[in-house]
Amino acid sequence: MFYSPVTTNANECASNPKLHLFRHVEDTSQHLLATYVKHDGYKAWRKVLGGMTPESVAEEVKKSGLRGRGGAGFPTGMKWGFIPKGTTKPRYLCCNADESEPGTCKDRVLMERDPHGVIEGMAIASYAIGCHLMFIYIRGEFGHCIERMEAAMREAYSAGHLGKNIYGSGFDLEMIVHTGGGAYICGEETALINSLEGEKGMARIRPPFPAIEGLYACPTIVNNVETLAAVTHIINNGADWYRTLGTEKSAGTKLFSLSGHVKRPGNFEVELGFPLKKMIYDPAYGGGILGDRKLKGVIPGGASTPFLTPDMVETAKLDYESLTVCGSMLGSGAIIVFHEGTCIVWTLLRLIHFFRHESCGKCTPCRDGTGWLEQIIHRIEHGHGRPEDLQALDDICGNILGRTVCPLGDAAVMPIQSALRLYRDEWQYHIDHKKCMVESHFDFK
């Protein structure tokens, strides 16, 4: 019995050799070691420990073109290469499983249904960077994920895939499952490191970068769950194979969480470069807009990415470059769809409330700015907007963008700025008429 009854395209993945992350997630025993091993589990790990050097592992990942799947899209192999050569300090790998970006629910599926896949990827990455103690930081609310990961970890230890002198290779690797306490900011890598250390989850200034001085002031790499899960397949099938998937600059596949006003919300694995329109309308994926209503807008990569209007959706492709050209970002791959019955200001109020609530409070612009933004948007939404408010919103956003310790500040203002740019008449309507242009009232049924 699955804990999360979410729709996936696992069946497609099972028959399409290019799709690998979701291949077995509809198998109700995939989380158990025996089944995992039957599905080529720990083959890559054995291969790595059976004679590959850490440098060659890192090189393979670098060649594959794999980019961070948590939101930043930074080339993974390059990130691993930032660890100073010849450092005698212990290195640490942290798997970032603090999935809290609104719209995103993909890592959960991997952790609940294919936890060994995550562990194997983490282990290979640990070997590549010379780490002997790896952490997975799971958000505290994901009770079932935590249970599954801990059980998988115990199985892995018992069977000798983790622990001392694994497979007689002389390589030791310990693992800790660390659970969060409820903070979106802990998904940011320096805040995650602080939280792991027992400090409050506040972001750190960079430099020093985590690869130089991270956890306990030692070189640390933080990678997303999906990124690490992909590593296993890259080692099994080779970097060249990975390169054949996706596009030239965005190699590989990605998990997309589709939510909002679509008939079939769910998690779908597709090659990068997949057309956004197909994702929303194709019956094998989103199945079209709920109630067959008109599309109003799409948030393509999680709550912190700028909006896409319907005409942008016509031609947009789901890869890093195309969405940047549209003025947005691939982000975590969380596609939130809303139809014509959605008030934009109502939407932005939800989002800014979220960011204000999650701000860690360290730097002035984010801490004080998000609060002020929420107060203004709140009054616009509730019919008390003033003529100078839109200018004020623009100014305040401009004073936060690029001026904060971590990207949360940027994340908070980019949707507002894009909404002001793309739906300005709706904002103006609120101010002029003291009410919503479109009343958002959604029944749950």
Place this chain on the structure above:
Amino acid sequence: MSQHVKPSDPIITPTETVTFTIDGQSVTVPKGTTVLEAALRSGISIPTFCWHPKLKPVGACRMCYVEIERMNKLQVSCATEAGNGMVVHTKSNQVLQGRKAVLEFTLTNHPLDCPTCDKGGECDLQNLTFEHGYDDSRFEFSKRRKTMGITDENRTTFDDLRIGPEIVLNRNRCILCYKCVRANKEAFGEYDLGAYERGNITEINSAPGQQVDNPFSGNLVEICPVGALTNSDWRYKIRVWLTKTTPSICNFTSSGVNTLFYKEDHKNKMYRTTSRRNDAIDDGWISDVSRYGYQIVNSEERLKTPLVKRNGKQVAVSWDEAIAVIKEKLSAIQDRKGSVCLAGLASPSLDNASLHTFNKFCRTVLETNNVDFRTDYKSLPEKSGSAFESLCNQPFSIADIDRSDVIVVFGSDLTREHHNEYLRIRKAANFVHPRIYFMNPYRTKAADVADSEIVYNQGCDEAIITGICHAAIEENLVDGSLASKFTHIAGGQSLAQCAKAAGVDENDLRYVARALSSGKKITFIAGELLTRSIAREQIASSLTNLSRLFQLQSKGQIAVLARHANSVGAGKLGLMPTLSSEQTATLKAEWGTLPTASGLTTDQIFTQAAKGEVAGLLVFGANPMQLYPDKAFAKAALEKLEFLVVADLFETETTAFADVVLPISSWAEYTGDYVNLEGKSQTARAAIRPIEGTVPAFAIIDRIAEAFGRKLFASDSQRTNEMTALLSLKSSEMPSEFASVPFPSPNGNGGLALMVVDDSHHCGHITEKSPSLSAFCGETYAEISPETAKASGVSDGDAVRLENEFGRIVVRARISEQIRNSVVVVPCNFMACPVTSLQSHKARVDRVKLTRVSE
């Protein structure tokens, strides 16, 4: 405050430099310097809130933005390392707009409390808003108020919350620069203040159920850029622009911490002490004793008129009369019994001029060598060129602590006696990561900064040091010829025997030995727990042996740290019965002659006084009845004296015995020089004129000498020249050979070992008179381990009796977080409860029995 914006020198100066351009000016700085520090160093001002020269940068306030070419976003200069060829603009339009924006955000929820806020006039937010901010605000929502934890009982105006004996918190005003929590944790190692919650509801508050009462808490108020943290001491009393400041030196530490006294302009009253950053000594941090000690000066209880005992009662008289009595009585004793029956004790907190004048008076007018400044130490073995003396005069640099790779602290409860050096060691631990070892007869609070603290048996201090020497020899860590010399002369016991006697693990001694041999820059300091021992000469010998064996002087510093503001000055000026040959020669040259009879030390003076052999005694600034570690002994001496003159700030148990009591002016009322533990002489300028009726010590002695028909000094410059000659004498060298150190004999058992200390908020006998310091700690206590408490059935706060053959006292028990062995730590600073009545000047370790008193 502007001094906190001065940049800091790098702790270890790298040899590489970088050159870049800032505002068109080419600047070269050591590699690793941030853009902000480079700018400040070049005289370019950049506004900041959260930056502090002595704390790690956090980049929280965003005020220090600069524009750097080829970087498209504004950069925070406090966290950006200067790179070769960088082109930085600190006044471009984008930067100016950025600053306005930050101030706008900061002011959105900041209440306009300026008319009633103590920080007005010295507030960073006020100043920076005037300089860099908008004229107006477009935030018209209600400002957020933080009232959690405020009840009907503790409600005050303006949402203030008292979080400590001295600190009042107003969370509405806080701009969340986090300097207070950072300084508290990083610089002071204290955990009584925290920042709770998240985002814009974050608030600073004390630790749950605790007060902010650590010995450095006053600094938190000073570094707060706004009026969020304020002092009760200063609250609503005066506006800063109505005060005048004087640069001075703290009179309660031997470090010579630099301070700033504030007085009301045109009036003779002091209002405040703040730091006066001196990176060579204090880094801008001062302890609470330094900060609130000034209140003693203003105390209503100050002696303001001379007293003379008539018919058993002390009555107020004029100065002329008092001086006349002194002259009459001292001359009489001198004629009748001889100068050997006269003696003088001077406090080492007095300034150079007063000490020197006192010395000259005693030796040339009273013609006696019975002079001593060590008024609160047990029996002193006197030997010219002693090991202890040489250790007290070793070259020592406080700033070098920061640069050490090995630090050893031996016999010092740092947070009680050397606050400044403790902070320095913490700073080293944070930035340079040396190996740090503490060795003490009980677990001290300061040791949480150490890699380990070795707790040894009380009274076995030499054994530990000798043991370390043996460990080094055993592992071939030191030079072979030195090793064999040591073994031959001083190697009586083996490592195992030393470890056993000291009650420690051999391996602990090995770790220290390894550190000392492999260290490249070593700081080894010894403190009061040794200085106050009757065996200090032996302990010092073992230390000079150690120093010689490890050749410490060639790769670092080893010293016994002085305790009082001018201990080092007193030593150099010769306020001792036996002088070195250089001192003798110099004084003979300056004064003509010196008395020939050998002089008596403090305890010898007391012994002789009790027998009636010493008949007349002058005591200036000291209080043996409260502080001499054997009250009965001091009492027997003082009550037997024919004639006693005591000069002090307040009436004390000692003045109660006096035939003449003289009101002395405090350190803040006249300008004086003091020599700190590094041997550096510093001037403490007078903040105010002497309180009506009081006279500075040196002036009093001048007048007494005049009554004898003698003018001690033809001019002030003669006095100064005489002192300069003495102060510039070369310090004694450490012994050139190893010395045999007798092994300590087992020290009595039964009962708890009594450790008498200063409370961390007090120093000596006068700090009680400071209301703020008494608010932190107002009465004597007995600090014991949880095990001792359990064995005696004692809970925290219970009344307990400490008694032994010499006396008994009743105090409140305090169960310690640190102490684990069978000691009881009692402060000596409170007149009401004299712990010295339990001490014996002959005992190496005082022991007491502890029993619970049912109330």
Place this chain on the structure above:
Amino acid sequence: MMLTAESIQVIKEKAARYPRRKSAILPALTVAYRQLGYVDNDVYREISEIISVPLVEIAEAATFYTMFPKEQTGRYLIQVCNNISCALLGADSLIGYLEKKLGIKKGETTPDKKFTLISVECLGSCATAPMMQINHDFYESLTPAKVDKILDELRAKS
């Protein structure tokens, strides 16, 4: 002592695996919350003693996160996600429905102390919206009928 011997044992075991003591703060808070349903100053003190970390650091960390309420809530803490994906599929309406069914407003606890209703931020179940978390369990893809069934089951439990 409020923490049971078993909880203390678990905390100590978890703490032992980390290179630094302070990292054990979050695991300790999680164990304490699981056992007690709240974490207050007294619990911070106990944790502080068990893992030897200063009290203020425990308190700072605990108040930073949302999962450690300082006071006991109802037996079943109903946390309804009200972030964007769930809101688009009727989270507001779901909250209204629960308010009606339980007879309390958002933020309140039922008089029999059985249910507390609050709204929370994104719980990572966006594709199965609307949803709610009750204590440690997720209930996703909710409909009025499902909600009724869940409440009945919980009410039936003693």
